Amino acid sequence: MSFISVFSHDPPLLILGIQTRASGNSKDTVANIRRSGEFVVHMVDIAIAKKMIFTGINLPSDVDEIQASGLTSVSSVKVAPPRIQVSPCAMECRVL
Template identity: 50%
Template sequence: MEFDFTHLDPQSRYRLLTNFIGPRPIALVTTRSRAGHNNAAPMSFFNVFSHDPAIVVLGIQPRLTGEEKDTTANIRRSKEFAINMVDMALSQQMLVCGLGFDSEVDELSMAGLTAAPCTSIDAAYAAQSPCVFECRVERFIDYPRRTLVLGEVVHMHVRRECLDREGHYVDPEQYQPIARLHADNYITSDRQFVLKAPSIADFIKPQGD
């Protein structure tokens, strides 16, 4: 089958993109409201795009009414946000945070998560998260039905057991984030395997042969 995206309706594009591009990591984004409340919302339009500078990107759509979501409004005002990575232990709490509570509701508290103060930004993060990125806005890219938020990572929290003995690489036995596939389907990274690239010499014949 062929799909001409220039003629597809938005919902069909969404269905095709999210069904076939995956798994997508989940960012539980925490921000501070104007009144000082903690806001937390899961985003699966999220990934890392650069290490120098350290840039992550969120894609946040507005409410059905066209109004900005609390997360977007808070980020626009404060220019700061934290990304809490989600593992199986946080999966149900992540869903609670996505229920769409009123703006004054503290989603971290509602989900039974412990709010810990960030180090470099004015926001809280979920202490139960295995890994947290503190970010400052690098730029916004606004579309009619989606806002891309480019954030520069300025600080990172990692649970010690998620790293190897030297503290350099992730321990796959301990750090097993979940990711979204499509609709209500998710995947966990508890089944990992190693793929090593072959040598280029195996594919290039020496000259003269």
Template identity: 35%
Template sequence: MRTVIRCDDPEVDPYRWLTSLVLPRPIAWISSVGADGVANLAPHSFFSVACAHPPIVSFTSVGDKDTLANVRATGEFVVNLATLAMLELVNNTSARFAPDVDEAAALGICVEPSTLVTPMRVTDSPASLECRLHSTQTLGDSTLVLGEVLAFSVREEMLVDGRPDASRLRPLSRLGGNLWGLPPDPVAVRRPVQPDEIV
């Protein structure tokens, strides 16, 4: 037995169903700067990898948010990894601050210069992706933003054998409603290359 929720039902809010069923969703804690020089820091949970070569990540702005306006104006942004230790700060930056307010400054979040782009990166974030705008696409009430990654900035203690280690990064994720996902318990499973390697 299943309950079927039709998206064309005017009483149905697809957003609530999407965010409750597409789980877990990684968080792009995005720092950006507007044309007026005002910095912005906000979490976006519609975030993923879009292409490997060239390296491109994507996030979706549901509505016209300050992050989207800044990225369109300057063509740059930084994705900062959100961790368990930063849960309260990440959540607080989701509040509806006025466009002329720098969330990091207002909340006492330490930032530092990025290497290749103007937006600052979050100092305590274990890893940041410095991005240049590739393109945007309007999808209904939302805008898909594609950004080419120019540089990865990773704290050395997060690396094992030269690669980021999930158990050290301890990333947060978003679930439905007010629920957040805690850092996962990683499980290593060898991927079969050929069907005869399946066990």
């Protein structure tokens, strides 16, 4: 299970809670954030909920979960990781 919580809006801060895999290993999300220091958090509406749940499946690290789910990624504005085109809200983040 993973979750986010908005901590502050001025300055904008959010907190991530990302559990390890059942094996105790870190999820790809954690490895990617540690490597780049950047990430995008998406809000989900009912229209894309099933596809977003699919992105959380434990797939091999070389599989693009966004593409495999049938969603489309586009360039973000402020960070290098892409965002999901149809997400109603994409929060582009940097680790502080």
